[in-house]
Amino acid sequence: MNYKWSLAGWVGIAVILTGCGGESEEEAATESEDGEVVLELFSWRNGETEEFNRINEEFQQEHPNITIDFQPTTAPEYDTALNTQLSTETAADLFFVRPFALGENIYNAGHLEVLDENDIPNIANITESQLGIYQAENEDLYGIPFNYVSYGFLYNEDMFEEFGLEEPETWDEFFEVLEAIENEGVTPLAIGTADDWVVDEIIANGFYSSFVGGEEWREGLIAGEHELTDPEYVDFLENLTNWAPYMPDNMSGIGYIDAMQMFMAENAAIWVTGSWALTDLAGEPIDFTMNMFQAPMAEGEDTRWVSMNGGAAIGINQDSEHVEEAKLFLDWLVSEDAQGLLADLLPGQFPVGDVPVDELEDPVNQKWLEAGGSADENYAVGVGFDVFNSGEPAMSTLHIENIGPLLQGDITPEEAAERMQEGLSSWYEPMQ
CATH class of the missing domain: 3.40.190.10 (Periplasmic binding protein-like II)
Structure with missing residues (x-):
């Protein structure tokens, strides 16, 4: 089946909360003299800054030279804001991608980097059904799913x-x-x-x-x-x-x-x-x-x-100056350790990796996830x-x-x- 998994999606990582507005794409990702890279991530989840700070801290344990600048807006405003940024070449390096047709429209407009296991080895942790939500008709993968609801x-x-x-x-x-x-x-x-x-x-x-x-x-x-x-x-x-x-x-x-x-x-x-x-x-x-x-x-x-429904994926802006660093972040995001962390930090936004249900901290979160069946058959x-x-x-x-x-x-x-x-x-x- 070519499906998986609305609204409510998430991810972002926050160290700095700034607006997403008028900088050029050359300024969207910045690199300091000591080689540190800041990647902007545009999101529709604007109420989870504390959780995203924690995720960023964990990511930087492995990649201390990369900081994710989480820039959220509200869900109702997101699509219009993203389309404006893309059309004016002011979009972030990374941005949330809607499931199914809405995400594919962004890919068809030429704004998303195509991804595969050579770029993101941990794609192997994601089921085909979940990947299928963010694959074009030609089977290009244009976003990395990280949760479903x-x-x-x-x-x-x-x-x-x-x-x-x-x-x-x-x-x-x-x-x-x-x-x-x-x-x-x-x-x-x-x-x-x-x-x-x-x-x-x-x-x-x-x-x-x-x-x-x-x-x-x-x-x-x-x-x-x-x-x-x-x-x-x-x-x-x-x-x-x-x-x-x-x-x-x-x-x-x-x-x-x-x-x-x-x-x-x-x-x-x-x-x-x-x-x-x-x-x-x-x-x-x-x-x-x-x-x-x-x-x-x-x-x-x-x-x-x-x-x-598919919660969300994260895609890479094709015009980003730091595509390789963005790929490192997406690969980490779907690693087994990161998926386990996300499952507890963001309950009800279910991980796309194979996280043992009995390891979830919240019993209601565990029960809701179990409702789908041991092999998602329900x-x-x-x-x-x-x-x-x-x-x-x-x-x-x-x-x-x-x-x-x-x-x-x-x-x-x-x-x-x-x-x-x-x-x-x-x-x-x-x-x-």
Whole structure:
């Protein structure tokens, strides 16, 4: 399978926090008189400076002459900022690369160095499925993946114990749990539709696989053998309509941060989110025991499918003056020692290397990673993450335009499915 692993990606290493703006590419990487090299790394993860400082310290144990200048912006601003920098030749030496079509567009524009095992020997530590996310049609590898993420439910374990509840294994049990929480006067689900990316990535891509039979169905959709109007996909949309009564009353005004704060303040029992949320919550003042459960099984299924996405890769600016030093950093990043370090520093942003699950420090991080199966057999890529975002209207746009109204009760599951299928069929040739 040619997949793996959204949003939430990371990496960066910080010693110096500066802006990324007006210097020329000749100034992007600097070399002092004593041979020390500073490489700029542009990122969309702007809340993890402390962790990245630690990573940089470890990297410099092996390469003391190279410093990574971590320059983050916010995720919503990242793509526009990167495109501006690339077009004005002010881009950093290294920068984050989005999974699938968005990353390949940067490669196709001629901005990324092509990489292989001669450049990055530790590529051997990465599975083919993960590498495939950042390979062009000609199989050129244009970014080194360093994490992936998946989707599920974080819950207040203390509240579950107080209410006499257990983790649901089926969707019927899931709604029984929600009803019981509602009866206790607590909002069951912390999730809303104010942030478009939450609607697309978490809600629409994060839980469909439970109903369609996992990755095989998605591959059939890409081949034109399935449609979004198939009964099993409509069943998923019908399931989403049943979430709505258990979401906040003002769901249209609740964004990602609002949902996180509701969960932290114990104003909601369950947070519908992605695994990267474990990093977002690390160090936050939480006064209860937290746990997670994966998407329940649909009727007739015997596998608990887990939807997942590529977190991020790092690519090398083709115009960097220090390509070789950049390759040293990327090779270190996917070494066994570095992957073990990252797995604990950035919980929920799962390592692409073979890190023993039982060695992870955080038990919730360990449990979430185990949900994918010992050989990743339970994973299915989000339905819209791959080829369906390479044309217009993109699947992400179709999700945003239809899933929100579906949850609000403005359209039916059948209408949402028909609208999204019509949008894809207008440009995606295998569906024509």
